[in-house]
Structures are given as structure tokens and as C-alpha cells.
Amino acid sequence: MKKYFIAGILVWTPLAVTIWVMTWGLSVLDGVFGSVISALMAVLPVDLTPALKSFRNLPGVGILIVIAVILLTGVVAANFAGQWWIRLWDQIIARIPIVKSIYSSVKQVSGTLFSSKGNAFRKAVLIPYPRNGSWTIAFVTGNPAEEVAGKLSGEHVNVFLPTTPNPTSGFFMIVPRADIIELDMGVEEALKHIVSMGSVAPLNHSVTSVK
Incomplete structure (x- = not known):
């Protein structure tokens, strides 16, 4: 019975x-x-x-409309006229106290994460955590702010350390570049490895140091 129960869990859990x-x-x-x-x-x-x-109570209509609005906004934002309207909207938001701080911060973060030209979450690395001799997988998110980098000796990088089994939460850390080991595995493979608590092995890759 135990064998069949575990087999059933393996089918239904994903x-x-x-x-x-x-x-x-x-x-x-x-x-x-x-x-x-x-x-x-x-x-x-x-x-x-x-x-x-x-109209609000129609099943699924809200989801369809929101998706349609997002797609339409993307189409408009991709052309010159749409970019002009977006700049005008940003200028209006920038004049509203409190709101401008939240809006600008979220826009910078989303632009960094979702931009095809950005480097955030493009590379999986090993970092020593929670102590030297123990290692965990993290994702490079960029370089420290100029003021932060100026107060640290040596070169450092920003990383996001996700938790297991829920990788949507985690820790932001600034670690020395010399302590980082770069992985050849892709971000998706690294996430699978983290979510599975190490039970799902990624494809075979070599490991190289970032030094």
C-alpha cells in the first residue's frame, strides 16, 4: 500500500x-x-x-479582458507614438508624491528582469552559504550600487538566493566575486534543482570559476 500511495503522490503532486x-x-x-x-x-x-x-460576474471575462489589454498595450508601446505616450505618462506619475517612488522602483525592477538586454537572472552561480564550506545556488542580478561598491574592498556582485521549495522568496546578497563559482547549467535547470531540493539533477555541465 505504501508503494502505491507514493506512486499516486508522484503523479498528482506536479x-x-x-x-x-x-x-x-x-x-x-x-x-x-x-x-x-x-x-x-x-x-x-x-x-x-x-x-x-x-458583466463582472461573467465567468472568465475579466481574465480575457486583462490579457487583451496587456497585449494591446504591448503593441502600442512597441511603436514610436506609443513610446511618446508612455513618456508622457511617466512624467505625470513623476509629479505625484509617494506614488512616483513606488512606480519608478517597480518600473526599474521589471525593466531589468524582463528586458532581453538585461543580465538579471541570466546566470546561475554557487556561493558559500550559510558558512564557508557550505554551498548553495544563487542567481546573479547585477553589480552593487556605486556607493555600496565604494565602501567594499575588492569586486562584488549582487545575487538572489532563492529558498526551497518556494523559489519566489529568498535573500538579496552582495558577495565577493572571488567567492563565486559560475555554473554552466541554465537558469531553468538551476530552478528545477532548487525546487526539487537537489533530488532532480541537471544535465551534466562543467563548472568554472568566475575569478
Whole structure:
């Protein structure tokens, strides 16, 4: 019975986790749509409220609309006119106290992470953690800020150290470049290795030092 039970877990666990992640993502998209509808209900005439409520309750319509808006925004932002409007929008946001700090920070982070020209999360490395002699996999996210680098001796790099089995949380660390060992395995392989707590071995790669 134990053997069959474990076999069943191995079949259902990946599917359950995949469904959970997809459900979470879809609920976020649907929540964005719901917030927009609620804002419209607060400013539009009361006569339109029942129609908006009925539209909001249509299954899946919020997710489809949010995805369509994101794609349409991407199409517009990819041309010259769209970039002009984005710059104008950024200038307006930059004049709003508090909001401008949050907006600019999130924009810089998202631009670094999702840009095809960025180096964030492009390389998996080994770093000594939590002590010398023990090693863990981390991802290079860039170079330290100029002020930080000026107060440190030697060359350092920024890394993100994900936790296991949930790699969406973790630690931001600044480590000496001399202590880093660069891995040839890709980011996806490294993530699988981390999430599986080391039980899923990546493809065979050689290991080289960053020194």
C-alpha cells in the first residue's frame, strides 16, 4: 500500500502544484479586472451599476479582458507614438508624491528582469552559504550600487538566493566575486534543482570559476 500511495503522490503532486500556480495567476488577473469595475461603478451613473455587475460576474471575462489589454498595450508601446505616450505618462506619475517612488522602483525592477538586454537572472552561480564550506545556488542580478561598491574592498556582485521549495522568496546578497563559482547549467535547470531540493539533477555541465 505504501508503494502505491507514493506512486499516486508522484503523479498528482506536479499536477496539483501546476493548477495551484495557474489558479493564483488567474485570480490576480481577475482581481485587477474587478478593481477596475468597482472604480467605474463609483464614478458612473447609478443606472449603469446593474449592467456592470452582470458583466463582472461573467465567468472568465475579466481574465480575457486583462490579457487583451496587456497585449494591446504591448503593441502600442512597441511603436514610436506609443513610446511618446508612455513618456508622457511617466512624467505625470513623476509629479505625484509617494506614488512616483513606488512606480519608478517597480518600473526599474521589471525593466531589468524582463528586458532581453538585461543580465538579471541570466546566470546561475554557487556561493558559500550559510558558512564557508557550505554551498548553495544563487542567481546573479547585477553589480552593487556605486556607493555600496565604494565602501567594499575588492569586486562584488549582487545575487538572489532563492529558498526551497518556494523559489519566489529568498535573500538579496552582495558577495565577493572571488567567492563565486559560475555554473554552466541554465537558469531553468538551476530552478528545477532548487525546487526539487537537489533530488532532480541537471544535465551534466562543467563548472568554472568566475575569478
